[in-house]
Amino acid sequence: RKPNDLALTAIVNLLIADLSEAETLLPYTPRNGEKGRATRWTAMAYKGRVQAYAAALDPTYWAAAKATFDSVINGTGGPGAPPYALEAGFNRVWTADPAFRNGKETILAYQASVRDGEPNGQNANFGERLNFPYSDANHFTCCGFHQPSYNLVDAFKVDAVGLPLSMSTSTWNDDTTYAGMTAPVDPRLDWTAGRDNVPYKDWNLHARSWIRDASYSGPYSPKKNIHERAFPDAEDNVGWVATQTNNVPIHLFRYADLLLMDAEAEVELGNLDVARGIVNQIRARAGVAAQGCGPDAAVLAAYTTFCTGNRAMVDTLRKNALNTLDSLQTPWAFYKVGLYNTPWTGLGQAYARQAVRTERRLELAMEGQRFFDLRRWGIADTAISNYVTTEAGRISYLAGAVGQFTLPKYQFYPIPTVQIELSKVGGQCRLTQNTGWGAC
Incomplete structure (x- = not known):
């Protein structure tokens, strides 16, 4: 029943902290040679990805993203050649x-x-x-x-x-x-x-x-x-x-x-x-x-x-x-x-x-990747509106979708109603529903 009032940048920083810790704990190569396992490079790459996504909230994250990506590209600090190509x-x-x-x-x-x-x-x-x-x-x-x-x-x-x-x-x-x-x-x-x-x-x-x-x-x-x-x-x-x-x-x-x-x-x-x-x-x-x-x-x-x-x-x-x-x-x-x-x-x-x-x-x-790219670039509503308008001339049922994707409603999924109800203390919601999805 903890309120969901943490700033988005604060959530991002928690993710970055987790990935930074993972860097220190994971080996440079997959454990037991099992290729599907995450490595230190995987954690670094994902940290850069989170930083690039965070730049949609605060452009100062771009410098951190570049530094992280460049470390992965160059294999900085690693035991041998760069890990990917x-x-x-x-x-x-x-x-x-x-x-x-x-x-x-x-x-x-x-x-x-x-x-x-x-x-x-x-x-x-x-x-x-x-x-x-x-x-x-x-x-x-x-x-x-x-x-x-x-x-x-x-x-x-x-x-x-x-x-x-x-x-x-x-x-x-x-x-x-x-x-x-x-x-x-x-x-x-x-x-x-x-x-x-x-x-x-x-x-x-x-x-x-x-x-x-x-x-x-x-x-x-x-x-x-x-x-x-x-x-x-x-x-x-x-x-x-x-x-x-x-x-x-x-x-x-x-x-x-x-x-x-x-x-x-x-x-x-x-x-x-x-x-x-x-x-x-x-x-x-x-x-x-x-x-x-x-x-x-x-x-x-x-x-x-x-x-x-x-x-x-x-x-x-x-x-x-x-x-x-x-x-x-x-x-x-x-x-x-x-x-x-x-x-x-x-x-x-x-x-x-x-x-x-x-x-x-x-x-x-x-x-x-496309939809999530459009969202972080801040152009999802325009791109989807243009897409539906044009495609409706080729696929007729899409005419009913014209104008349906709007922000801020579709920026986030709704929090399930049952979770909103369970969050109540003394009849007051502790969770705040995302914009456009109803009460609380």
Whole structure:
């Protein structure tokens, strides 16, 4: 029955204190070599994350966040080399390939396990099991949840020099991104979302029959969480619809996420071109690998000329003469990704801030970070309102959601009514209900 009147910054400082203590108690490497366990570096990385979130309340936290992130990046005080690095290709981040399991980019991941004696598949990616393509037209058969939106897929469009189209024009979301379009897209798109007539990792071609109801949810499928056909032992063999359970680790925090939060800190501290260098690291890695043909016969039949003698799931983008742009023309997409070559000091802090935020959206799409980013940036109400207004023209039922997300009500969940009632002393509430959710 203690009042919930502690200031948010005070709560943040308690979290930081806990993580600072964890730094002193945890080893530098996982105990017993068990990769899913937290280390001193994990605690430090999460402390930086809390400090970056706290900067939404008090901008002075940005300096502390930068210092913490830089210590993790450089491995300051550690026994050897820096603990984390980017994987060489984006395709190696979310994969069933055991060669890259808990790789150098993993800060903390849920350790999904299959074929381990558990009879119902509950040690696998249990919380993700509905988030696979729907229908018997594909290997997974169920269930079509967590689909990428039109808005997200359109965000991967790029301009002539391979930079996000949304950075230079307001018309980036005016149409839909379909297979075979001539306009270029960031290659991360086809590692993130399943699109019709595009190879689906090393399975067959994604098709509209894989979607439960495109008029209700759009035509795209999730893709990051999907295991590759090349690794059949990654798929479970027990439980309900075992084809949609696998052992792909679910990233909770990875190094690219940390780097981009560090870039945010640099922008807010005025170090714009340091931030540009960090973002360009992410973009350079994005230009390494693109969705290739893969081994499936249906893909070869559809794209015989391109895929004959070119059956790898991962294709390679080609660099331009100045080494500032990577591109690859396939029958289903023109992949292109470029670096930010113009100094951000001349473009200004607002441009740099938007570039970093855009990069977070592309790099971390479908990983559960977007809504919380929008909240801490203070733009959730505007972004969601704009999203719903546009998407309602594509998915009709969303018209009923226009104007529904408002602040401050949806800044926080309501405290359960039963807890409010239990807090009463002498008929007076000791807990204060969050704004917009009723009495007390």
